[in-house]
Amino acid sequence: MTVERSDGALVIEDVSLALRVGEVMGIVGESGSGKSTLALALLGYARRGLRIAHGSVRVAETDMLQLDKAELRAARREVVAYVAQDPGAALNPMLSLETLLTEVLAGNRTEKNARAREILRKVGLPDDNSFLQRKPRQLSGGQQQRIAIAMAVIAKPRLIILDEPTTGLDVSTRARVLDLIRQLCISDSLTAIYVSHDLAVIANVADHVTVMYGGQVVEQGCMQDVLSAPRHPYTRALFDAVPSIQARQALRPIHGRVPGVGEGPSGCIFSDRCEYVVEECSVRPALNLAGNTLVRCVRPEPVQTFGARSVAVGHPACRPTETRPILEARSIDAFYGNRQILFDVGLKVEPGRCLAVVGESGSGKSTLSRCLIGLHGNVTGQLTLDGRPLPLTVGLRDQNARLRLQYIFQNSNASLNPRRTVGASLAAALDIGRGTTPKRSGTVVAKALERVGISPDLATRYPAELSGGQRQRVAIARALVAEPSVLLCDEVTSSLDVSVQASVIELLRSLLDDGLGMLFVTHDLAVVRNIADSVVVLSAGRIVECGDIDTVLSSPRHPYTQSLLTNMLQLPSADAGQEASVATML
Amino acid sequence: MELTVVLRRRFRPRPVGWWRLWASVQVRWGVVLLVAMTALIAIGPLLAPYDPAAPVGRPYVSPSADAWLGTDNLGRDVLSRVLCGGVYLAWMAPISALLSVTIGTAIALVAAYRGGWVDLALMRSLDVLLAFPGVLLTLLCVSVFGPQPLLLVGLIVLTLMPGVARVIRGAALPLLNREYVLWAKAVGTPGLVIILRELLPNVSSPLLVELGLRLSWSVGILSSMSFIGYGIQPPAADWGLMVSENGSGLGAQPFAALAPIVMIVFYTIGGSLIAEGAARVIARTEGKA
Numbered sequence: 001m002t003v004e005r006s007d008g009a010l011v012i013e014d015v016s017l018a019l020r021v022g023e024v025m026g027i028v029g030e031s032g033s034g035k036s037t038l039a040l041a042l043l044g045y046a047r048r049g050l051r052i053a054h055g056s057v058r059v060a061e062t063d064m065l066q067l068d069k070a071e072l073r074a075a076r077r078e079v080v081a082y083v084a085q086d087p088g089a090a091l092n093p094m095l096s097l098e099t100l101l102t103e104v105l106a107g108n109r110t111e112k113n114a115r116a117r118e119i120l121r122k123v124g125l126p127d128d129n130s131f132l133q134r135k136p137r138q139l140s141g142g143q144q145q146r147i148a149i150a151m152a153v154i155a156k157p158r159l160i161i162l163d164e165p166t167t168g169l170d171v172s173t174r175a176r177v178l179d180l181i182r183q184l185c186i187s188d189s190l191t192a193i194y195v196s197h198d199l200a201v202i203a204n205v206a207d208h209v210t211v212m213y214g215g216q217v218v219e220q221g222c223m224q225d226v227l228s229a230p231r232h233p234y235t236r237a238l239f240d241a242v243p244s245i246q247a248r249q250a251l252r253p254i255h256g257r258v259p260g261v262g263e264g265p266s267g268c269i270f271s272d273r274c275e276y277v278v279e280e281c282s283v284r285p286a287l288n289l290a291g292n293t294l295v296r297c298v299r300p301e302p303v304q305t306f307g308a309r310s311v312a313v314g315h316p317a318c319r320p321t322e323t324r325p326i327l328e329a330r331s332i333d334a335f336y337g338n339r340q341i342l343f344d345v346g347l348k349v350e351p352g353r354c355l356a357v358v359g360e361s362g363s364g365k366s367t368l369s370r371c372l373i374g375l376h377g378n379v380t381g382q383l384t385l386d387g388r389p390l391p392l393t394v395g396l397r398d399q400n401a402r403l404r405l406q407y408i409f410q411n412s413n414a415s416l417n418p419r420r421t422v423g424a425s426l427a428a429a430l431d432i433g434r435g436t437t438p439k440r441s442g443t444v445v446a447k448a449l450e451r452v453g454i455s456p457d458l459a460t461r462y463p464a465e466l467s468g469g470q471r472q473r474v475a476i477a478r479a480l481v482a483e484p485s486v487l488l489c490d491e492v493t494s495s496l497d498v499s500v501q502a503s504v505i506e507l508l509r510s511l512l513d514d515g516l517g518m519l520f521v522t523h524d525l526a527v528v529r530n531i532a533d534s535v536v537v538l539s540a541g542r543i544v545e546c547g548d549i550d551t552v553l554s555s556p557r558h559p560y561t562q563s564l565l566t567n568m569l570q571l572p573s574a575d576a577g578q579e580a581s582v583a584t585m586l
Numbered sequence: 587m588e589l590t591v592v593l594r595r596r597f598r599p600r601p602v603g604w605w606r607l608w609a610s611v612q613v614r615w616g617v618v619l620l621v622a623m624t625a626l627i628a629i630g631p632l633l634a635p636y637d638p639a640a641p642v643g644r645p646y647v648s649p650s651a652d653a654w655l656g657t658d659n660l661g662r663d664v665l666s667r668v669l670c671g672g673v674y675l676a677w678m679a680p681i682s683a684l685l686s687v688t689i690g691t692a693i694a695l696v697a698a699y700r701g702g703w704v705d706l707a708l709m710r711s712l713d714v715l716l717a718f719p720g721v722l723l724t725l726l727c728v729s730v731f732g733p734q735p736l737l738l739v740g741l742i743v744l745t746l747m748p749g750v751a752r753v754i755r756g757a758a759l760p761l762l763n764r765e766y767v768l769w770a771k772a773v774g775t776p777g778l779v780i781i782l783r784e785l786l787p788n789v790s791s792p793l794l795v796e797l798g799l800r801l802s803w804s805v806g807i808l809s810s811m812s813f814i815g816y817g818i819q820p821p822a823a824d825w826g827l828m829v830s831e832n833g834s835g836l837g838a839q840p841f842a843a844l845a846p847i848v849m850i851v852f853y854t855i856g857g858s859l860i861a862e863g864a865a866r867v868i869a870r871t872e873g874k875a
Binding site for chain 1: 764765766768769771772773774775783784787788790
């Protein structure tokens with residue numbers, strides 16, 4: 001199948017998938033690789049400005065691309081169903097669950113109602129009348145996603161397409177939703193296509209995997225085979241970029257960025273970012289069968305055989321401990337209106353060390369970081385910076401204190417003013433309080449950009465012209481020009497692809513080596529393992545566990561930490577997979 | 587000998603600043619239209635074949651070789667009056683639009699940034715203005731002080747400004763929770779700098795739309811004022827006034843009323859096209875990151 005833009009640029013090129021009943025196919029790739037376009041194309045749908053140029057989608061004897069409009073509508077109900085990423089936006093907030101669920105069913109009300117209850121039981125939700133009358137906004141994110149899945153499977157389709165269904169969910173909720181999908185595939189003989197950027201999720205849910213890059217399939221095969229012996233350099237690189245919860249490793253980012261539509265090198269689409277590029281790569285390779293997997297590479301042997309395989313170099317977790325913390329918080333209580341969000345929270349940030357604050361959504365971890373920076377108004381407690389008391393709101397702090405604490409935001413899209421060039425944003429940061437000459441500011445800006453690995457030439461560009469990873473680096477550079485002593489990082493990597501996340505984590509590690517103190521707020525324990533020296537676990541606004549990173553992650557005491565750890569999805573380690581495959585060969 | 591040529595897509599800098607706007611077809615047409623209209627208004631009096639205030643023949647004569655658009659209710663040449671009749675509009679409308687948008691935006695941004703009682707006081711006083719019918723106010727003031735051009739401009743600004751302020755405040759409020767504004771607050775940037783550097787550039791697309799819209803509205807209000815006799819006074823040549831003078835003769839000599847209407851329409855469309863096109867360009871290139 002091929003999808004092209006109206007001007008003829010290819011968005012997806014020549015993709016083929018084949019699945020048997022009951023199997024799950026994972027589609028994985030960085031953002032911009034064409035995963036979602038493919039998922040929609042399988043429904044016979046193309047976004048405005050795109051069209052499906054040629055190909056066929058055959059689901060259980062129905063060719064989706066040969067149907068007329070009415071038939072297509074019916075097929076999207078009875079043959080293929082779609083679950084979107086954000087259930088909050090996919091469910092009409094004004095309709096009751098009963099209406100939502102029975103919308104696609106025929107028959108009288110009792111029958112429809114009975115079917116709705118059945119499906120609710122199946123997805124593990126209550127099936128009583130009061131629940132059926134609820135509106136989506138009265139449900140939690142995980143419940144909403146279950147409803148979205150229930151809506152998709154209620155008409156008993158043959159194929160269900162899930163587009164990043166667990167991306168916005170907490171780890172424990174995610175684990176439950178994944179269980180549900182696996183169960184449904186077995187009990188309803190449902191075939192599923194699971195689109196995700198998260199390799200760990202795909203590895204846990206899928207039987208087969210398709211790795212996409214720049215609108216092409218670069219590798220396709222059985223999950224086990226691909227996992228144990230990735231053959232395409234891109235697949236290998238993706239695996240290398242995933243942080244592990246077991247051990248601190250050197251993460252290997254993929255340099256450069258995903259090519260846009262109609263861009264990219266004329267030969268192998270990955271050749272400009274590939275570490276193993278050779279001369280033959282200037283001709284586009286075909287998708288060849290190698291072993292049991294299909295690979296689009298001129299050398300389809302397992303990647304590690306023709307290059308030094310990435311070695312997980314241990315990154316030292318222990319740095320010389322300074323006895324004096326830079327930033328210290330004691331008995332912080334924070335409120336939203338009358339509701340108390342944080343209860344008696346205390347922590348210490350030491351120079352050259354990273355303190356991670358871990359918790360699920362709603363645990364108050366973002367509120368905590370906003371209290372520290374002084375942007376949360378309704379808060380009590382004591383803060384000290386370098387032993388001197390620090391006022392709780394930013395307006396009362398002196399300029400030096402403001403500059404020494406720098407905040408980096410989760411959403412890299414919004415952390416830079418879109419109407420200002422990168423250079424101007426950085427220069428403004430430099431100008432505040434300190435005052436400077438244009439010439440000096442130019443040098444400082446260039447130096448800061450170089451420190452975060454961004455070419456100073458990009459200073460004249462607008463944030464919209466940069467990739468997500470580049471924007472996040474610029475945000476870090478902007479914090480650095482103020483010469484801070486503490487960086488407060490609020491989920492800085494959660495909106496980034498793994499390949500980019502790896503590079504940001506490596507950057508933050510190098511900043512720690514420079515002696516900065518860091519507070520790292522996140523929900524991802526694997527990231528915590530790879531950057532933090534000590535950790536604080538927040539649950540419902542209270543610290544339930546804190547201590548050294550190794551102690552907490554390897555022998556958690558509090559049940560909440562334990563549940564976080566057990567629900568963490570991990571990429572099965574490549575070595576274990578290899579041993580298994582060796583065993584089967586024997 | 588072997589030669590390997592590596593072709594890479596060169597980075598071509600996108601046009602920045604005002605040049606971006608010129609890339610839009612809508613903006614180009616709008617600018618062409620406005621420039622043409624302004625030029626016509628400026629040099630019109632020189633081109634006019636007759637004195638716009640003096641009768642040249644019988645009333646309501648149909649177009650002829652002598653008078654290309656015929657004559658009006660008093661026997662004056664319609665072409666000459668159309669060519670001379672845009673002067674008031676040409677300076678009063680843009681000034682009213684600019685002033686109302688500037689003052690409205692200033693009030694809106696201060697209200698949005700400061701919040702609390704400042705916001706409450708500013709916006710409620712604007713609500714009072716909004717609730718008071720603009721036409722009534724204008725009629726009242728013109729009756730008391732006489733139809734002076736500057737008074738008219740002031741009244742139009744007063745009428746349009748609350749609407750502008752509402753829209754811009756609405757656009758600015760969500761920006762206050764954006765990370766770059768929070769960051770600016772966290773490092774202690776002065777309020778005025780935040781308003782000018784962080785907020786103002788990011789409301790520029792609704793701002794441009796407002797500017798175009800209010801230009802059209804000012805033209806409309808000015809023409810209506812002339813039409814009901816509370817604006818520019820006869821015997822001066824003015825498009826709105828001409829419509830009113832010759833409205834009753836629409837059956838006998840339609841050009842006398844239609845020609846000024848067409849001119850007003852062109853002038854309005856020019857402003858709207860620029861506003862609309864500019865808003866689109868900005869939304870496309872910068873709006874979504």
